[in-house]
Amino acid sequence: MSIHRSTTERRATRILLILVALAFLAFFLLLPLIAVFGEALKQGIGGFANAVTDPDAQSAIRLTLMVAAISVPLNMVFGVAASWAISKYDFKGKSLLVTLIDLPFSVSPVVSGLIFVLLFGAQGYLGPWLADHGIRVIFAVPGILLATIFITFPFVARELIPLMQEQGRADEEAALSLGASGWQTFWRVTLPNIRWGLLYGVLLCNARAMGEFGAVSVVSGHIRGETNTMPLHVEILYNEYNFVGAFAVASLLALLALVTLVAKSVLEWRFDLHSGAKH
Amino acid sequence: MIRVNNLTKRFDDVSVLRDISLSVEPGEFIALLGPSGSGKTTLLRIIAGLEFQDEGEVLVDGRDVSGLSVRDRQVGFVFQHYALFRHMTVAQNVGFGLSVRKRNRPPKREIEARAQELLRLVQLDGLGKRYPSQLSGGQRQRVALARALAIEPKLLLLDEPFGALDAKVRKDLRRWLRDLHRQMGLTSIFVTHDQEEALELADRVVVMDHGVIEQIGTPEEIYMEPATPFVSHFVGETNHLPDGLHVRPHDLRIVEEGGEAVLVDNVFRKGGVWRVEGVLSGTGEIVEIDLDAGSPAPQPGATIRVQPLRSKSFGG
Numbered sequence: 188m189s190i191h192r193s194t195t196e197r198r199a200t201r202i203l204l205i206l207v208a209l210a211f212l213a214f215f216l217l218l219p220l221i222a223v224f225g226e227a228l229k230q231g232i233g234g235f236a237n238a239v240t241d242p243d244a245q246s247a248i249r250l251t252l253m254v255a256a257i258s259v260p261l262n263m264v265f266g267v268a269a270s271w272a273i274s275k276y277d278f279k280g281k282s283l284l285v286t287l288i289d290l291p292f293s294v295s296p297v298v299s300g301l302i303f304v305l306l307f308g309a310q311g312y313l314g315p316w317l318a319d320h321g322i323r324v325i326f327a328v329p330g331i332l333l334a335t336i337f338i339t340f341p342f343v344a345r346e347l348i349p350l351m352q353e354q355g356r357a358d359e360e361a362a363l364s365l366g367a368s369g370w371q372t373f374w375r376v377t378l379p380n381i382r383w384g385l386l387y388g389v390l391l392c393n394a395r396a397m398g399e400f401g402a403v404s405v406v407s408g409h410i411r412g413e414t415n416t417m418p419l420h421v422e423i424l425y426n427e428y429n430f431v432g433a434f435a436v437a438s439l440l441a442l443l444a445l446v447t448l449v450a451k452s453v454l455e456w457r458f459d460l461h462s463g464a465k466h
Numbered sequence: 467m468i469r470v471n472n473l474t475k476r477f478d479d480v481s482v483l484r485d486i487s488l489s490v491e492p493g494e495f496i497a498l499l500g501p502s503g504s505g506k507t508t509l510l511r512i513i514a515g516l517e518f519q520d521e522g523e524v525l526v527d528g529r530d531v532s533g534l535s536v537r538d539r540q541v542g543f544v545f546q547h548y549a550l551f552r553h554m555t556v557a558q559n560v561g562f563g564l565s566v567r568k569r570n571r572p573p574k575r576e577i578e579a580r581a582q583e584l585l586r587l588v589q590l591d592g593l594g595k596r597y598p599s600q601l602s603g604g605q606r607q608r609v610a611l612a613r614a615l616a617i618e619p620k621l622l623l624l625d626e627p628f629g630a631l632d633a634k635v636r637k638d639l640r641r642w643l644r645d646l647h648r649q650m651g652l653t654s655i656f657v658t659h660d661q662e663e664a665l666e667l668a669d670r671v672v673v674m675d676h677g678v679i680e681q682i683g684t685p686e687e688i689y690m691e692p693a694t695p696f697v698s699h700f701v702g703e704t705n706h707l708p709d710g711l712h713v714r715p716h717d718l719r720i721v722e723e724g725g726e727a728v729l730v731d732n733v734f735r736k737g738g739v740w741r742v743e744g745v746l747s748g749t750g751e752i753v754e755i756d757l758d759a760g761s762p763a764p765q766p767g768a769t770i771r772v773q774p775l776r777s778k779s780f781g782g
Contacts, residue, residue, distance in 0.1 A: 357549035360516055364536045364543040365563035365617055375566070379553040 223441050226434035238424075238435035246412045247420035247436065250328070254416060255396040258336045262392050266343025267385065271377070273344075274351035275359065288344050291337055300334050300405025307333075326408030331416065334402040339392045346388030347381055354380055387454050394447045398440060467492055468513065468621060468653070473522035475508055475677075482508050484677045486522070495647050496655045497668035501700065505677040506657045507625055513655065514623050515539045526620070542614030544624040548606045550598040556609050557581040557594030563617035584612040587646075604635040611643075615650070622647075624656035628663065640667060661701045665689060673697050695780045705753045707746070713774040715741070716756040720764070725773035728753050733763045744770070 227235055238244060269288060273281060291299060307324035308314050317324060324330045358380060362372040378385075400418040407414045409423065417440055424433035468490040475483040482505045490496050498506040511517040513524055515536035523532050531539055550559050558565075560581040564572055572580070585594055588608040598606055607627065614622060627643065628636040644667050647654050658664050664671045665685040673680045673688060673696075681693040692698035698712040705713045707726060716739070727747040734741055739756040740763045746753050747769070755772060757763065764770050 357545045357547060358551060360536070361543070361545055361549040361613075362551075362562070362566070364514065364516070364541065365566065365613065366537055366540075367562070367566040368537070368568070371566045375562075376551055379551075 220441060223434055223438050226430055227438040229434075230431050234431050235435045235438075238429075238432040239439065241432065243411050243415065244420060244432070244436055247415045247417050248439070250331070250415065251397050251417040254328075254331055254335050255393055257332055258339055258396045259389060259393050261336055262339050262343055262396075263385070263389055265340060266347060266388060266392075267381075269344045270347035270351050271373075273348055274354075275356055285348070288341050288348075290341075291339075292341050292345075296338055296399065296401030297405055299337055300402035303330055303333055303337070303402075303406050325406050326410065327414060330406035331403050331414060334406045335396050335399055338399050338402050339395045342392035342395060343385065343388035346384050346391070350381055350384040351377075383454055383457060387451060390447050390450055390454070394444060397443055467525075467527055468655075469525040469528075470509075470513065471523050471525065473509070473512065473519045473524070475505070475512065475517070475519050482677050483512070483519070486677075486679055488672060488679065488682065490653060490655065492653050493651055494653055495644070495667060495669045497664035497671045498655065498657045498674060499659070499661060499664040499671050499701070500674035501659060503676070504674040506659075506672075506674050509674070510623050510625055510655060510657050513621075514541050514543050516543070540617060540619055542611075542617065542619035542622040544607075544610045544614050544622070544627055546626040546629050548598070548610040550606055550609055550613070552598050554597075555594060556590065556596050556598065556601070557585065559598065559609055560584050560594075560612045560616055562613060580616065581612075584616055585609075587615070588612045589642075602635075603631050604639055607631065607639060611646075620653065622652045622654040624654065626657055626659070628658075628660075636663075643667070665701070671701075673700065675700070692778060698778055698780070703754060705755075706749075706751050707753075707774065707777070708748055710780045711774060711777045712780060713777045715754040717774055717776040718753075718755045718772045719775055720755075720757065721771050721773045723771070725771040726753075728755070728770050728772055730764050730766050730768050730770060732766055735759065742770075 227238075239248075269284070272278075273285060304325055305311050306313055307317060307330065309318065309325070311325070314325075322329075324333070358376050359372050362376045363369075367375065397416075398418060399416075400422075403416055404419055404422075407416065407419055409415060409419055411423070415423065417436055421433050421437045421440070424430075424436065468488075470486060470488040473483055473486040474481070486505075486509060498509060500506045508517060512519050515531070515534055515538075519532065523530050525531070526539070536543070551562065554562070557578065558581075561577040564577045564580060565574075582591075582594060585591060588611055590605060590608055590612070593601065593605070598609065601609065611624075611627075628639055631639065640663060646652075656667070665688070668685060670682060670684055671688045672682050675696050681688060681697045683691070683693075688697060688701050692701065692712070695712065698704045703715050705715065705718065707713055728742075728744040729747060730742055730744045732743040736756070739759050740761075742755040742757060742764060744753050744755070745751070753772070
């Protein structure tokens with residue numbers, strides 16, 4: 188009897204906790220999401236379509252896609268290289284490297300942006316030299332790229348380091364002892380072992396690359412049709428009281444977030460299944 | 467033939483191997499036996515080329531291989547936790563060594579046939595299409611072995627090959643590995659912390675402690691003629707009698723007169739013998755005695771006198 192009672196009590200607590208969590212989610216996530224799509228469609232599909240096909244909006248979408256298309260693959264390579272080095276080799280300064288990888292997470296994005304202005308801006312260390320050679324970094328696309336790469340660097344590495352550390356070196360050592368080269372070992376053993384974690388890290392990295400506001404805002408200069416990414420464009424439209432336009436573009440970003448979320452859940456499910464079957 | 471000459475290895479400032487020399491004849495089955503931290507696994511990994519020594523050399527058939535990486539040494543290495551590639555089928559695992567060959571890579575069909583053949587050898591016919599996660603521990607171990615044998619190694623190295631298995635499977639695999647070693651004419655070295663395993667399997671046992679070799683000998687020599695107090699202690703059970711005498715529990719007998727007085731604490735049946743646990747009256751040292759189970763057992767609380775039939779003296 189006492190066992191039965193104690194489980195029912197626990198069930199009541201569990202239901203209460205779940206309800207609290209759901210209410211919290213509904214208020215802070217679902218409600219805003221509905222509001223975004225609601226506002227975007229306030230003037231019907233036509234209003235939405237007009238806002239999204241506006242040349243400035245189109246240019247912002249193109250720029251955002253381009254920035255993501257460049258920064259995500261780069262960070263994928265950097266992230267895999269850094270995690271490989273950290274988890275498979277012992278070297279001096281390893282813990283310092285791990286701390287440095289986390290730096291973009293711990294520094295405010297605005298400060299990150301300012302670092303690049305300080306380095307490459309007209310009054311910056313390298314600014315005059317760049318200007319002499321006709322290269323524009325700040326208030327131009329290269330600056331946006333640099334800021335985005337910096338901000339999104341940790342995502343892939345953060346995902347892979349614990350995974351690769353847990354997997355250890357034995358699989359690689361086994362491959363090498365069987366005569367595989369380093370390159371064969373990487374493609375045929377290491378990469379398949381980390382593929383789900385890598386994909387997950389890339390998804391998160393992509394979501395952030397498209398959504399980053401702070402750092403990009405500092406270096407972009409907000410030139411319409413040229414250096415406005417989607418998040419910056421949303422802010423400009425909103426400040427101009429073009430609510431339908433702002434929410435329409437915002438809803439595209441939200442849609443991206445949703446797709447990422449679904450993809451992430453699917454991956455997590457596969458990932459669990461995969462690592463669970465290991466034991 | 468494998469020769470290891472004056473090998474030294476440090477990790478940071480800690481010496482893990484000190485002046486290790488060892489030679490292994492073709493066809494021998496060698497056990498590296500020692501407690502954790504004795505350096506046995508490091509020695510195995512240096513022989514494999516997975517780790518590199520600070521001083522000394524490793525010779526294979528008279529050739530110094532110290533500069534060669536594991537990839538070029540053509541040794542079969544079986545890892546403690548098997549290290550099977552979990553995204554590959556069992557057959558792909560076994561065929562891996564052949565499929566990564568740059569020169570004379572056999573055609574795909576031949577690799578598959580070879581994998582089948584090896585799976586038959588390790589008694590895993592028909593499991594080639596499974597994934598490692600679908601196999602039991604003992605089966606995984608055998609896949610790891612088949613994978614290592616696929617590259618036709620001159621030398622088979624096994625790191626705690628039975629460490630992760632339960633007692634029954636361990637015993638079966640042990641016997642099976644011994645047969646396989648003989649049947650294939652391999653030269654094998656395995657690492658273990660289990661003295662029973664070492665004594666049962668190996669032609670010769672290398673007992674290690676704190677990075678030095680304490681003794682190299684046949685199981686018989688190691689057990690009956692331990693060279694150091696450590697070996698006597700680590701291999702088999704040992705009682706300490708006064709004057710530095712080390713005596714096995716089965717080498718003590720009860721006498722009427724003389725010998726050492728022992729206060730009996732506990733008596734229980736241990737297989738075919740009575741195991742008597744007591745305290746040595748003189749030194750307070752704990753003593754274990756095995757008596758023929760046919761004879762009457764002493765009662766707890768009684769004082770008996772024991773004398774060694776056989777002993778090993780390591781000085782006072």
